[in-house]
Amino acid sequence: MRKKIPFAGPSITQKEIDYVIDGVKNGFYETFNMHVEKLETEISDYCGTEYAIATHTCTLAMHLACLCLDLKEDDEVICTDFSWVATAYAISYTGATPILVDIDPDTWCIDPKKIKSAITNKTKAIMLVHSFGVPAKMDEIMAIAKEYNLKVIEDAAPSLGAEFNGKKVGSFGDFGCFSFHGAKIAVTGEGGMLLTNNKKLYEKARLFVAMGRTDRKAVFWSDSIGYQYTMGNLTAALALAQVQRIEELVSMKRSIFDRYEKNLSGIEGIKMIKEKENTRANYCYPSLLLQPSIKTNRDDILKHFKENNIHARPGFPRMSEFPSLKKTYENPVAEMAEKRGISLPSAANITNNDIDFVCERLIYMIKN
Ligand SMILES: Cc1ncc(COP(=O)(O)O)c(C=O)c1O
Incomplete structure (x- = not known):
C-alpha cells in the first residue's frame, strides 16, 4: 500500500527536544513552573493580550471562561x-444552554445575522469558533455584543496565529481559548x-484554575471552590518551542493550502473555505465544500481516500442533532458542511507530491 498521508501531525525540531530536555532536567523545585510562566508571557505578547493562563486542555480553558462570566442555569x-x-x-457544564445557530457559507464560522435573530432576554454571551483556522467576522460579532451587552468567548482552538484586521484572533472577546x-x-x-485583557476576569480565572488556593491563612488554604486545570511544566516546555515557531508553522500551513487551491482551482464544483479580505487564516485544516453540481457522494470520496491511505476528515456533525444538546434552529449551511465538507490532510510532514496525489484522487472521484 502507498505510504500513509496523515490528516495532521506536528513539526518537531531540535528546539522542541532541547526545551523538553531542559524541562526534565531543570523544571522542578523552585523552577517547577518556569516554562509555564514563559509560555504565558510569550503567548500573550504574541496575541496582544494582557494576560494568559495555561490549562490542561482548551475545553477546560473554555469552561473557566464560562465560570468567570458567571454563566448559570x-x-x-x-x-x-x-x-x-x-x-x-x-457552556453546558455551567448549566447554561448553548443556542446553536448557523454558519457563514464562506468561512464556516458563526453567521453574525443568525446571532442577532437568536438573541432573547436570557442571552448572556456569544461563543464563536474560528473554524479550522479561518477567522470569524469579529467586527460584526463585537458590534452585536456591544449593542446587546453580551460577553464574548472566542474558541480559537485550532487558530493560533490567525488574524482579523491585523489583530490576532483570541484577543477580541472577554476570553480567547487555544x-x-x-x-x-x-x-x-x-x-x-486562556487569554484575556480583563484584570478582574484574569484574577478570577487564576483562582479557579488552581483549586481556589490563596494561602491566605495557611499554606494550601483555599477560599473558594476551584478546579485542577493547570498545565504541567513539561507540556509547557514543548508548547513554548511551538509558540516561538508559530509564524513558521503558519507559513507552512498556508503553503499547503495554496498548493491545494492551485491544484483544484480549475475544478468546477469545488469551493475552498478561504480567508476573507483583511484577515489571515492559519489554515490549520484546509477544507472544501462539494457544491451541489458534484454528484459523487462525499463519503465515497473519503472511502476512496482511505483505500489509498489518505486520511481526510468529513465536516463536523451538527451538535444540535446530538441527544445531549437542544435543537432550536434548522441550520442548513452547517448541514451542507456536515454532509458535503472535506478537510484535507495537512500534517507537517506532507510533501508536494502527497498534496498532488490527494488532488489527483479527488479529481478522479469527482469526474468518474
Ligand atoms: C473548535 C474546537 N474547540 C475546542 C476544542 C477542544 O480542544 P481540547 O482538545 O484542547 O480540549 C477543539 C479540539 O479539537 C476544537 O477543534
Missing part, C-alpha cells in the same frame, strides 16, 4: 452549530490556553 449562550462538541459542552491538542497547529498532545 437559565442563561443562554449563542454558539455555532458547527464545531467539536467541546465548544457547546463547556488548544495544543495533537492535531492542532502548535502541538503538545494535550494542552490549552
Whole structure:
C-alpha cells in the first residue's frame, strides 16, 4: 500500500527536544513552573493580550471562561452549530444552554445575522469558533455584543496565529481559548490556553484554575471552590518551542493550502473555505465544500481516500442533532458542511507530491 498521508501531525525540531530536555532536567523545585510562566508571557505578547493562563486542555480553558462570566442555569449562550462538541459542552457544564445557530457559507464560522435573530432576554454571551483556522467576522460579532451587552468567548482552538484586521484572533472577546491538542497547529498532545485583557476576569480565572488556593491563612488554604486545570511544566516546555515557531508553522500551513487551491482551482464544483479580505487564516485544516453540481457522494470520496491511505476528515456533525444538546434552529449551511465538507490532510510532514496525489484522487472521484 502507498505510504500513509496523515490528516495532521506536528513539526518537531531540535528546539522542541532541547526545551523538553531542559524541562526534565531543570523544571522542578523552585523552577517547577518556569516554562509555564514563559509560555504565558510569550503567548500573550504574541496575541496582544494582557494576560494568559495555561490549562490542561482548551475545553477546560473554555469552561473557566464560562465560570468567570458567571454563566448559570437559565442563561443562554449563542454558539455555532458547527464545531467539536467541546465548544457547546463547556457552556453546558455551567448549566447554561448553548443556542446553536448557523454558519457563514464562506468561512464556516458563526453567521453574525443568525446571532442577532437568536438573541432573547436570557442571552448572556456569544461563543464563536474560528473554524479550522479561518477567522470569524469579529467586527460584526463585537458590534452585536456591544449593542446587546453580551460577553464574548472566542474558541480559537485550532487558530493560533490567525488574524482579523491585523489583530490576532483570541484577543477580541472577554476570553480567547487555544488548544495544543495533537492535531492542532502548535502541538503538545494535550494542552490549552486562556487569554484575556480583563484584570478582574484574569484574577478570577487564576483562582479557579488552581483549586481556589490563596494561602491566605495557611499554606494550601483555599477560599473558594476551584478546579485542577493547570498545565504541567513539561507540556509547557514543548508548547513554548511551538509558540516561538508559530509564524513558521503558519507559513507552512498556508503553503499547503495554496498548493491545494492551485491544484483544484480549475475544478468546477469545488469551493475552498478561504480567508476573507483583511484577515489571515492559519489554515490549520484546509477544507472544501462539494457544491451541489458534484454528484459523487462525499463519503465515497473519503472511502476512496482511505483505500489509498489518505486520511481526510468529513465536516463536523451538527451538535444540535446530538441527544445531549437542544435543537432550536434548522441550520442548513452547517448541514451542507456536515454532509458535503472535506478537510484535507495537512500534517507537517506532507510533501508536494502527497498534496498532488490527494488532488489527483479527488479529481478522479469527482469526474468518474
Ligand atoms: C473548535 C474546537 N474547540 C475546542 C476544542 C477542544 O480542544 P481540547 O482538545 O484542547 O480540549 C477543539 C479540539 O479539537 C476544537 O477543534
